[in-house]
Amino acid sequence: MPTIPTSAFADQLQTLDHEDFRSFVRELWSLAGWETAVEGDTVVCTRNGRKRRLLVLPPGRLARFRYEPPPTGQVDRVVSPRLEDGEAATIGGTELTLVDAEDIRHRLVYGCDSAGGAQLWDGYFDVDLRGPAWEQSRDRWLWAHAALGAVSLVLVAGAVAVLVFGLPFLEAESAPESRVTTFDSGLDREIAVGPAEWESQEPTGIPWGTTVYAGTRAGTLKALAGKSGETLWTTELNDRLRTPIVANGTVYVRSVSGVYAVDALTGDRQWSYTNITGNSSHYDIFYSTSTRLSVVNGSVYFSDGEELVALDATTGERRWRVGTSTSVAGAPTVLDGVVYVGGLDGVVSAHDVANGETVWQKTDDDETFYSSGVPNVDPEADSLLVAGNSALYALDPETGETRWRFDSVVSGGMSPPVVLNGSKPLAHDDTANVTGDSMVYVTGAREFLYGLAPESGEESLRYREEAAQFYPPVVGASGGNESSASVYLVGQSPVTSAASTVTALNASTGSERWRLEQNQTLLAPTTAGETLYAGTTEGEVLALGAENGTERWRVNAFSGEVTGAVTVITDPLGGDSVDSRVRLGIEGHHDWLTDRGGTPTGNASGLSVVDTNVSAAVAAKERVEARVTLVNPGDEPDSTTVTVEPDWETADSPFQATVELGPDEGRDVVASFAAPNETGRRSTVVTVGDQRFEQTTTIVDRPAHQISGLDSPETVWADDDIEVIASVRNTGNVTATAPVALAFDGEVVDSTEQTVGPNETASVTLTLAPGGAPAGEYNYTVATGDSVRSASIEVLAVDRREDALPVVSQVFGVTLLLSGLALGWRTLTDLRTSLRARREPTES
Structure with missing residues (x-):
């Protein structure tokens, strides 16, 4: 069977x-x-x-x-x-x-x-x-599978037809005729200027608070915000600059051609001194950290070849000029009425600050002095610490006699020393990081940092970094809860992949606190408060947290190499450099080095007007802006009255406000008011207290605003809304405000005002809501007072079958296709098995 x-x-x-x-x-x-x-x-x-x-x-x-x-x-x-x-x-x-x-x-x-x-x-x-039933069932089995295969083919064919041609029983009804909506001749609407407004804000465009100053070999000098690195002003001196130094609100910077004095607040050049020999042969061999000048007691001291020069710090006039019989290295050092300089020919000399006459001169034919010395101010016996080729000398500042000498374990130029007085504060707030230990820090040309006792030169600590070329070290606050200061080293090491390393060491023990590798070549660092600042050879300036080296900000400030170190101030109005490199006299200093007094600030009474600025050119009916920058350089709070009075009639002029400022505080006072309708040159008088300033504003015709493009979706549901983005271009040369409106189906559905800069294009977003309009094709229109532009859009009715037709057709077609393929696969599998079974022998 x-x-x-x-x-x-x-x-x-x-x-x-x-x-x-x-x-x-x-x-x-x-x-x-x-x-x-x-x-x-x-x-x-x-x-x-x-x-x-x-x-x-x-x-x-x-x-x-x-x-x-x-x-x-x-x-x-x-x-x-x-x-x-x-x-x-x-x-x-x-x-x-x-x-x-x-x-x-x-x-x-x-x-x-x-x-x-x-x-x-x-x-x-x-x-x-x-x-016996299985004999006939085989044939029935095959016919059943054949029928299922036919059904599968029909499903697949139907799916293809639906996906290509759609559902014939859901044909869309014809849309109504296109409706066109437009403005007849532009938008007839005035802009809303509004009443006059007063605003008081932090000064803009001038340094205020912590500020960083840096220069380049190309002659660019910049002021950067200490909190962010943002550029506040830029001055082009077109000369190879050294490290800047700030004293009494003036930035002093040495160059190949001379000395420049620049206002720390505005960047304006105050004076320049270029009557020098032009001998710049030693410009690059001296330490690049050097300011090459010092500013002490109202005088600027610097070297010019084999001469020492003193200038009036306020006017730049020369006070005296004397020979030194040697090429002076680095910046002069001033202590107790004497100017000290060190030379490449083994000469150290002392000169009277009044006339430059030589007080004493010391010569060592076997030595080369790379700096002019750093004073160690001691109640018992002051000394002048001068770095030689591979030794550090402590000299008697009155006679030049050598008190002690320390020799490096390797040959090569010693760095300018750093003297840390343990009983004096380091930070510019005069409180942070007071340590009980006094120490002299100096580096060899490579590998070693030494910590020496100031009174004897005895070695107290030694730190070694393999095959590293160090910049002169700097001592500063360590940050966090550390009670002792830190010594910061920047070195270039050929044995590592990093371009530079920054290392923070405990100033008392020499133990490493943290170490940071940089992929750019860093230059000499300096510190202010709990922040370390440095420039790079790629033109960047960066700020690192002193506690652990965390990067606080980094900016690409220049297109070329930063020169030497940066300097930092906290009071651009009348203050001095507060960074430790300057305060401790590492190749250039001001008065703080010897008297350790607080940073001097201006004591003038009354508020000072730094700048007044009234809009130079304004379109008719726009807003004129009058900006007054005020600072209080005094030690007491003060107030004044600011009055702004245009020579045309306005609803609420003259405009008047009272400004109150605390000590060392600065504010921008801004008044904005409507310009007249008539074109021409008009004047505005700004009065601050008893000071009067008059400036001219040119009123010009309102520029045309063209709609250069429209962007929106192609469809919108009748009960929904969409965004229409219009590109509005100001074709004139002054900033102006344009009214912009959107019309749809005979009505204005949205409007706004947009201020656009000269020859600029702004994107204006408007909302289009059909509000239940019948389905169909429409034109919407966007207009300014000078331009009209239209575009089409299709409104879809929520309750019409044709709106859902594409989705329904696709879903139905895909469902048929998947069903047909699944049934076909099952049928082919079973059919193959049935055919194979027919070939099997039967058993009776």
Whole structure:
């Protein structure tokens, strides 16, 4: 009699749950003479000493996705209730022999006793294993699959038609005729200028508070905001500059050509002195950190070749000029009415500050002095510390006699020394980092930092960094809760990939607090408060936290190399450099080095007017701005009255305000008011107290504002709104405000005003809401007083079928396609199995 076909046999196996199928497999192998046992999902079969471990897979499709098989080392065959492709199954990356439904049927029908096989089958299934019904069912099975295949083809073809041509039973109704809305001839609307306004704000465009000054080899001098690095002003001196220094509100900077004095607040040049020999042969061999000048007691001292020069710090006039018989290295040092200079020919000399006459001169033919010395102010015995080629000398400032000498362990130029007085404050607030230890710090040309006792030169500490070229060290606040100061070193090391390293050492012990590598070449550092500042050879200036080296800001301030060190002030109006490099006299200093007094500030009574500025050119009907920058240089609060009075009639002129400022405080007072309608030159008088300033404003015709472009979505739902972005261009040479309006369906639906700079384009965002307008094509219009531009948009009705037609068609088409493909795959799989079963022998 005919036997159940393979495909029908597989279908029957898949009706069992996992446990019944596992039991069926165990009994089938038992009929074949194997001893069997079940261990989890595995059937263990043993016969004649051979053992096979059969992993029985679950019948259901979803169950097989969720199923996690045991490790592959515990099984050697896989049993599946389905008809599978191939003769192996991959479990956990390992190929195992596969026993599928066809193999199971063959074992049951041909590998077992007929009665036993039939009994096993009947114990699990309601259909007969053998019988005449299976002869006709094979043909019916094939015809059923053929019908399913035809249905699958119809579904796929229908899906393609829907996706390409849409749904014919949801045809859109024709849209109404296009509606056009526009302005007749531009927007006839005046701008709203409003009443006069007063505003008081932090000074803009001038330094205020902590400010950093830096120069370049190309001659650019800049003031940068200490909090952010933002450029406050720039002055082009067109000369190779050295490190700047600030005294009494003036920035002094040495150059190849002379000396420049620049207002620290505004950047204006106050004077320049260029009557020098022009000998710049030693410009680059001296330490690049050097200011090459010092400013003490109202005089500027600097060297010019083999001469020493003194200038009036206020006017730049020369007070005296004397010979030194040597090329002076670095900046002169001033102490107790004497100017000290060191020279490359082994000469150190002392000169009277009044006339430059020589007080004493010391010559050492075997030595080269790279700096003019740093004073060690001591109640018992002051000394002048001068760096030589590979030694540091402590000289008696009155006679030049050597008190002690310290020799470096390596040859090469010693850096200018740093003297830390343990009983004096370091920071500009006169409180931070007072340490009980006094120390002299000096570096060799490479590798070593030494800490020496000031009174004897005895070595107290030594720090070594392999193959590093150090800049002169600087001592400053350590930040955080540290009580002792820090010594900061910047070095260039050829043995590491970093261009520069910054190292912070404990000033008392020499132990390393932190170390930072930089991919740019850093120049000499300086500190102010708890911040370390430095420039780079790439034109950057950066600020690091003294506590751990965290970068606070970094700006690309210049297009070329920064020269030497930067300097820092806290009072640009009348103050001095407060950074430790200047205060401790490392190659240039001011009065603080010797008297250790607080930073002097101006004591003038009354408020000072730094600047007044009234708009130079304004379009008719726009706002004129009058800005007055006031500072209080005194020690007491003060107030004044600011009055602004234009020569044309306004509703509320003259404008008047009272300004109150505390000591060292500055403010910008800004008044803005409407310009007249008539063009021409008009004047505005600004009065501050009893000071009167008059400035001229040119009133010009209002520039035209053209709409150069419109941007919006192509469609909008009738109950929604969208943004329309209009590009408005000011075609004139002055800033002006334009009214901008959006019209739709005969009504203005949105409007605003936009201020646009000269020859600039601004984006104006307007809102378009159809307000329930019927579906269809519309034109919307955007207009200024000088220009009109239109664009089209389609309004979609929420309750119309055509609005949802594209989405419905796509969803329906994709659903048909997926259904047809799934049915076709199933049909082809079963049909292939049925055809294979027809070729099997029948058993009668």
